[in-house]
Amino acid sequence: xxxxxxxxEKSLSxxxxxxxxxxxxxxxxxxxxxxxxQAAFRVREAYFGRKVIVQLLVNAKSxxxxxxxAYCSQSALSAxxxxxxxxxxxxxxxxxxxxxxEAKAVRYCIVTSGRAPGKENLERICRAASRxxxxxxxxxxxxxxxxxxxxxxxxxAAGIDRYNHNLNTSRAFYPSICSTHAYGDRRETIVQARRAxxxxxxxxLLGMGESDQDIMDIALAFRELKPESIPVNFLHPVSGTSxxxxxxxxxxxxxxxxxxxxxxxxxxxxxxxxxxxxHLRSLQPLALYPANSIFVSGYLTTSGxxxxxxxxxxxxxxxEVEAExxxxxxxx
Numbered sequence: 001x002x003x004x005x006x007x008x009e010k011s012l013s014x015x016x017x018x019x020x021x022x023x024x025x026x027x028x029x030x031x032x033x034x035x036x037x038q039a040a041f042r043v044r045e046a047y048f049g050r051k052v053i054v055q056l057l058v059n060a061k062s063x064x065x066x067x068x069x070a071y072c073s074q075s076a077l078s079a080x081x082x083x084x085x086x087x088x089x090x091x092x093x094x095x096x097x098x099x100x101x102e103a104k105a106v107r108y109c110i111v112t113s114g115r116a117p118g119k120e121n122l123e124r125i126c127r128a129a130s131r132x133x134x135x136x137x138x139x140x141x142x143x144x145x146x147x148x149x150x151x152x153x154x155x156x157a158a159g160i161d162r163y164n165h166n167l168n169t170s171r172a173f174y175p176s177i178c179s180t181h182a183y184g185d186r187r188e189t190i191v192q193a194r195r196a197x198x199x200x201x202x203x204x205l206l207g208m209g210e211s212d213q214d215i216m217d218i219a220l221a222f223r224e225l226k227p228e229s230i231p232v233n234f235l236h237p238v239s240g241t242s243x244x245x246x247x248x249x250x251x252x253x254x255x256x257x258x259x260x261x262x263x264x265x266x267x268x269x270x271x272x273x274x275x276x277x278x279h280l281r282s283l284q285p286l287a288l289y290p291a292n293s294i295f296v297s298g299y300l301t302t303s304g305x306x307x308x309x310x311x312x313x314x315x316x317x318x319x320e321v322e323a324e325x326x327x328x329x330x331x332x
Contacts, residue, residue: 002021002025002028004025004035004036005039005042007021007263008040008042008043011263011264011266012043012046012266016220016223017264019216022216022219023212023213023216025259025260026215026253026256026257027212028259033252036259037255037259037286037290039259040258040259040262040263040289040290043262043263043266043290044270044289044290044292046266047292048269048292050318050319050320051292051319051320052288052292052319052321052322053106053269053292053294053322054105054293054296054307054311054322055100055106055107055109055141055295055296056099056103056105056108056295056307057108057110057111057295057299057300058092058096059111059300059301060087060092060093060096060111060112061085061087061111061113061121062082062083062084062085062113062300063083063085063113064084064113065115066114067180067181068178068179069168069180070208070241070242071177071208071235071241071243073238073241073300073301074113074300074301075241077242078240078241078242079241080238080239080240081239081240082238082301083301087112087124090127090131093110093124094128094131094132096110097132099297100138101136103307104311106322106323107138107140107141107162108138108140108141109140109141109142109143110125110129110140110142110144111164111300112125112143112144112145114144115181116145116146116147116151117144117151122144122151122154122155125142125144125155125158126154126155126160127158129155129158129160132159133159139162140160140162141162141163141201142155142164143163143164143201146165146181146189147163147193148192149192149196152192152193155198156196156197161199162198162199162200162201162229163200163201164202164203164231165189165193165200165201166202166203166205167187167202167204167218167221167222168186168203168204168205168218169183169204169205169206169210169214169218170210170214170215170217171183171184172217173208173209173214176208176209176210177208177243187225190202190225190227199227199228199229200225200226200228200229201227201228201229201230202222202227202229202230203229203230203231203232203233203273204218204219204230204231204232204233204261205234205235206232206233206235206257207235207246207247207248207249207275207279208235208243209243209246215260216260219261219265220264222264222265222268223265226268227268229269229293230261230265230269230270230271231271231273231274231293231295232258232261232270232271233273233274233275234249234257234274234276234278234279234280235249235275236279236299236302249279250279251279251280251281252283254280254287255283255290258287258291259289261290262291269292269293270292270293271291271292271294271295272284272287272294273295273299274295274300275302276294276295276305277304278302284305284313285313285316285317288314288317294310
């Protein structure tokens with residue numbers, strides 16, 4: 001029988017859980033879930049207190065991507081009925097930042113579909129980012145696909161604070177979900193962004209058919225990369241995608257996954273991200289025990305929780321919306 005509190009102590013001491021402990025967390029029975037959540041909360045509270053970071057993203061360029069990622073409604077293989085449009089104009093990007101502030105978000109994420117941003121799109125995003133920084137100072141994250149050294153430096157100079165590029169799954173499972181690029185390509189973009197001085201946001205997408213070993217491997221990969229933020233996404237199957245019929249996650253499994261990510265990455269912001277509403281359903285509030293961040297107002301092509309509902313959920317659970325992002329972590 002697993003002593004969950006001992007796992008919390010191990011995590012807080014800087015030690016890594018062994019394979020049997022990781023698999024044990026992922027195999028937690030429903031009647032033991034509250035014990036697991038309490039242990040994960042002990043780690044979460046040590047680094048982040050009871051604050052919850054609210055984030056909002058804008059789908060600034062939708063669809064028509066050249067990549068064949070099996071899970072994505074915007075991919076080259078997708079027949080999903082989604083809205084497709086080129087990069088929105090500068091004023092719309094800036095208006096999104098204002099909406100983020102109104103939603104009590106401390107970070108605004110600019111996301112575009114496609115393999116890479118391209119010169120013209122990158123310049124437009126950089127101009128918008130510079131204006132947003134002057135007007136509101138909100139923390140900015142960009143997710144624009146693969147980057148080279150010069151593109152990463154341009155984003156940093158324009159005021160982008162953080163770059164998102166998800167690894168999505170383990171190195172071993174990656175060929176099962178994409179053939180137009182490799183796991184190593186994604187990791188290299190993370191390296192380039194870090195070298196340019198950008199903070200790193202890199203996450204996983206679970207529920208695509210991967211094994212518990214794959215879940216453990218991707219969580220450990222982030223422990224090595226040390227991203228400031230780890231969005232944990234759960235596959236929301238969309239009709240018209242290659243994985244439209246893959247739908248097996250349970251609320252309990254999602255909670256266990258979040259707890260494992262917290263134990264293995266105690267100092268990183270863990271965000272309950274895409275698929276939170278779809279898979280956790282009535283148990284969404286419990287995600288706040290291991291996770292200290294959420295998205296509001298939807299994702300790229302799927303809807304999400306309204307800001308007002310999220311604020312109430314946070315308050316009802318005895319947590320507090322983070323008013324500003326702190327760059328330093330202080331263990332209590």
